[in-house]
Amino acid sequence: MAVCPLDYRYGREEVKGIFSEEAKLNYMLKVEVSLIKALAAFGKVPEECVNIVEGGARKVTLQRVKEIEREIKHDVMAMVKALAENCGECGKYVHLGATSNDIIDTATALQLKDFVGILEKDFIELEKTLADLAERYKSTVMLGRTHGQAAVPITFGLKMAVYLAEIIRHHKRLNEIKNRILVGKMMGAVGTGAALGAKALKIQKFVMGDLELGYEEAPTQLVGRDRYVEFASYMAGVATSLEKFATEIRNLQRSEIGEVSEKFNREKQVGSSTMAHKQNPITAENICGLARIIRGFLISQYESAILWHERDLTNSSAERFIIPHMCVLLDDIMVKSINLFRNLEVNEDRMMENLRRHEEIMAEAVIIYLVEKGWSRQDAHEKVRKIAMLPGKFRENLLKDKEIGSLVRENIDEILDPKKYIGVSEKIVEEIVNKVRKI
Secondary structure, rough: OOOOOHHHOOOOOHHHHHHHHHHHHHHHHHHHHHHHHHHHHOOOOOHHHHHHHOOOHOOOOOHHHHHHHHHHHHHHHHHHHHHHHHHHHHHHHHHOOOHHHHHHHHHHHHHHHHHHHHHHHHHHHHHHHOOOOOOHHHOOEEEEEEEEEEEEEEEEHHHHHHHHHHHHHHHHHHHHHHHHHHHHOOOOHHHHHHHHHHHHHHHHHHHHHHHHHHEOOOOOOOOOHHHHHHHHHHHHHHHHHHHHHHHHHHHHHOOOOOOOOOOOOOOOOOOOOOOOOOOOOOOHHHHHHHHHHHHHHHHHHHHHOOOOOOOOOHHHHHHHHHHHHHHHHHHHHHHHHHHHHOEEOOOOHHHHHHOOHOOOHHHHHHHHHHHOOOOOOOHHHHHHHHHOOOOOOOHHHHHHHOOOOHHOOOEEEEEHOHHHHOHHHHHHHHHHHHHHHHH
């Protein structure tokens, strides 16, 4: 019986597979095999045990591990026993010198390494998608809005370039933190390496080198949970950006704005069980809801870093939820964001219509024009502010004003043309897009 929505509604199988029970067992077995390799390399176990343990690891089943765990009430030791029983005489060397979290934390690092590989692909696709939109609409003028009110013109391409720049920063952050996140340990019960002997540091380096991971420089029984806190915080930050982007799409799709909308299959898709006309921004709303779930795990991860002495077990149960859920859901909303923007419907006519309904947004352009004609900036601002507050059309009120009507009349169309007041928007777009295009 499925209870968690990850089991039946959210997340890609590719990512969920990384965090499945079967996969976690295989990652742990991989760590145990690397440990045997290291022990053999430094003369602590017979060389022939390497191949035997590798073969034994392939025979271990989740069913057998669970069977043993039901009896002994310890998940890692159940895995160790299941492996050892498939290794003959070499079974006595399985897990030698290690503690449970040497295996668990290193296996988690392997999971995160595979997840990060997928996340990097997500970033590349999202960057390409946003770059395409920014480039295509770099000259498409629309209302800029502040405080939910009409402000001054921008271009839709600039809006997309802003999002692209933010995603590029997140991608860069991922590359910056990888070496701090993809870290395992193999130093035993409280991090001293005593059970591994004088060559403990070399054994740890060997294991992590074999697994292509970093190693914890100063371990306790655990890899430092500040690493997990950093990654959880990072994922929450990415989710927050995606929610911000999706919120903007939801706002721009509002009936009274109508400037963009999600792709909607008008032949088959149902928007509402009763309101047959509805075309709702369900993907954007889904992104927003799941981003909040991702951030919701953040406090639990912070609290899981506060452990007694060299460790206690309060983090264990929490992290079984936190890490898989945050990773699966982040990939889920990354992919949904890619599809949302890749299939976005942009209504340029509605953008222009909304601009024409708000000629007062060109008030700043009028101020700049008056300053060029010799006015004080402050005097121009106050004059235009008063005109903008008058009832009626902004253009007509400008022309009727005794002080400035004659000054602006000859160039009124150009002054109030929003297409002529987008500054260096196009250049900004080009520079950001070029970062993705590698020009």
